[in-house]
Amino acid sequence: SQKIEQNSEALNIQEGKTATLTCNYTNYSPAYLQWYRQDPGRGPVFLLLIRENEKEKRKERLKVTFDTTLKQSLFHITASQPADSATYLCALHSGAGSYQLTFGKGTKLSVIP
Amino acid sequence: DAGVIQSPRHEVTEMGQEVTLRCKPISGHDYLFWYRQTMMRGLELLIYFNNNVPIDDSGMPEDRFSAKMPNASFSTLKIQPSEPRDSAVYFCASSLRGFAGELFFGEGSRLTVL
Numbered sequence: 001s002q003k004i005e006q007n008s009e010a011l012n013i014q015e016g017k018t019a020t021l022t023c024n025y026t027n028y029s030p031a032y033l034q035w036y037r038q039d040p041g042r043g044p045v046f047l048l049l050i051r052e053n054e055k056e057k058r059k060e061r062l063k064v065t066f067d068t069t070l071k072q073s074l075f076h077i078t079a080s081q082p083a084d085s086a087t088y089l090c091a092l093h094s095g096a097g098s099y100q101l102t103f104g105k106g107t108k109l110s111v112i113p
Numbered sequence: 114d115a116g117v118i119q120s121p122r123h124e125v126t127e128m129g130q131e132v133t134l135r136c137k138p139i140s141g142h143d144y145l146f147w148y149r150q151t152m153m154r155g156l157e158l159l160i161y162f163n164n165n166v167p168i169d170d171s172g173m174p175e176d177r178f179s180a181k182m183p184n185a186s187f188s189t190l191k192i193q194p195s196e197p198r199d200s201a202v203y204f205c206a207s208s209l210r211g212f213a214g215e216l217f218f219g220e221g222s223r224l225t226v227l
Binding site: 031032034036041042043044045046049089093100101102103104105106 | 117148155156158161169172204206212213214215216217218219220221
């Protein structure tokens with residue numbers, strides 16, 4: 001069956017360090033992979049989209065990698081700040097089979113001052 | 114633009130009552146999605162529309178759930194009769210390019226069924 005796993009439910013990191021979040025998937029052939037940020041009591045907010053033929057995407061302090069061989073995406077936040085504390089969700093869009101955007105359960109990141 | 118607007122933000126009701134959640138998508142977005150979020154199951158797609166037409170409702174859990182989009186600026190998700198296991202946060206989202214692009218989410222409607 002199809003599955004999306006985000007490495008841990010919670011991740012604590014010291015301010016200024018690089019946070020690395022993992023998204024693994026099985027039985028998918030995703031055409032796109034997206035990352036969203038969700039703050040408590042709010043809706044998810046789009047951060048980055050990476051296509052299957054792209055290895056890496058950057059946006060300011062954010063970097064996403066996509067390895068279709070390992071079936072894994074890594075999401076990095078460099079020079080992390082307490083304001084980066086939130087839940088981060090990965091989402092896969094498969095162009096075949098189940099045509100929808102399927103979300104992982106998220107990783108709650110806490111950046112400690 | 115004000116973004117995706119959902120109402121009500123919070124709803125507390127008793128089992129057996131009808132619940133109607135409302136959504137106004139971003140103007141010009143052709144796709145509208147209804148998601149449900151729980152701690153156990155995360156975000157799950159219930160149904161989505163393209164140009165006001167329901168495309169995939171396979172995520173709607175039971176016949177108690179129904180969704181409509183009478184025009185490009187309004188959609189409803191109705192639960193009748195509601196049950197305690199329907200308690201969740203219901204999100205509406207819209208997009209220009211379906212699942213191949215950015216989804217814009219509303220702030221959600223938190224439903225509690227007693």
